[in-house]
Amino acid sequence: MTFREDVADLAKRAISAQAVAQTEEATKNAIVMPFLRVLGFDVFDPAQIIPEYVADVGLKKGEKIDYAAKIGDRIEYLVEAKSVSTNLRDAQYSQLFRYFHTSDANIGILTNGLHIWFFTDLDAPNKMDQTPFFKFNLLDYDDNDLHELEKFHKDKFSIENIKAAASTLKYLRGAMSFIEAQWTSPDEEFVRMVARGIYEGKLTTTVVDTFKPIVRRAFDDLFRQRAKARLDVAFDGDAESALEAVDEDKIDTTPDELQGFMIVRAIAAEVAPVSRVVMRDAQSYCAVLFDDNNRKPIIRLHFSGKQKFITTFEAGKEGVRHDLAGIEEIFAHKERVTTVVRSYLA
Structure with a gap:
């Protein structure tokens, strides 16, 4: 399998694990160890992956970090895992911070299985930065994210290349935050x-x-x-009507989401009045609903600047993810869309 396919397979595993892998140990087994495998490590070889790695820090003796990953004879990654239900923004990772300072590791990784944060020492040598230079979301990524993630593969590892990219990503993130802040409330x-x-x-x-x-x-x-x-x-010059179909207050709605919505509407029009097919945008996805009813989902569009995918539904059943290479691939799911719309008409 290619690296892209390995990551896509891991994403599917992560989606399934969300409901059951609620403890830290379950998260490690279900997602974190498979993630390390995706990065090219043999997780059962202690010469590559050291679980429960012990490194005494000052007066603190016997503390453990979840995994240390070796490339050659050197520990390059320290990995601290949290349960899948943990919000990494609220996570305590003091052990990762302390261990980074006392070890030779170049990269610190904090993960809850779904979100993977990468740290290094851009601000001060041998002192882990407080802010990750790269964040990877298994449920929401794009080609650029895959390209950056592949740099951490064991066979492609180069700390010089990673740190050069880390510096660029740090300033890019800062520039985007600044522009977004000025857009919302210019100083x-x-x-x-x-x-x-x-x-x-x-x-x-x-x-x-x-x-x-x-x-x-x-x-x-x-x-x-x-x-x-x-x-x-x-839409062959008819963009204004598409824009007017979306509430002006929903400024986060993207052109890709509008295009996806119009494609779904066009498909649904074969079996129902298009006026009953409504877009309702959310922070993490864009929902297309029947009769503007949350209990009647037709499809969800996950196009927020990351890996494009859709979630399709069958009446009364859980949604199913489908990755897209392009927005036009929604047409390949025509039967699923028309089937669920027909079920709501019954």
Whole structure:
């Protein structure tokens, strides 16, 4: 199997494990050890993977880290695992932080099986950064994420390449956060920078306050124009009607989600009035519902800048994931869409 196929298989395993692997040990067995296998390690070879790795830290004796991964004769990764139900934002990983400082490891990995966070020492040598430089979500990834993850494969490992990429990812993440913050609520310095390029008068406090809503509107309009341009290609110039079909307040709705919604509508139109097929956006996915009823899901679109996939439904049954190479592959699931719509008409 290729690396892509290995990761896709691991993602399917993770989806199944969510409901049952609630303890830390269960998570290790169901997802974390298979993840290390995906990275090219023989998890049963102590020359490669050392479980319950002990490294005394100062006065603390006998503390253990879940796994130490060796490449050649050197420990390169320290892995701390949490249960699948743990939110990594709230997780305590002081052992990983302490062990990183006292060992020769270059990479610290914190995971709950679904989310995998990678740390290194960009800010200070031999001191693990507080913030991960790379996050991989097994349920939501794209080709760029796969490319970055593959750098951690045992056979491709190069700490020089990883640290170079880590530095780029760190600043890219910072730039995206800054732009997003300015889009939501531009600060005075940013507004002044924009205003200086288009306003010839003196930038008084009153003028800056006047420009703040203009800058916010400019972000929104620019996004809308770019979305319309992409949709014009997809819908033969009729993008405006597609945009109007979505509540203006749902600014997180992407052009890909709109395109996916229109494809589902087109399929469903064969068996039901399109007015009964409604989009309802959410933070992690975009739902397409029958009669705008959460109990009547037709499909879910997972297109949030990561691996594109859909979840299809049968009436009264749990959803099934299908990975997509392109949005147009939704048409391959025409029978599933029409079948569930017919069930809601019955």
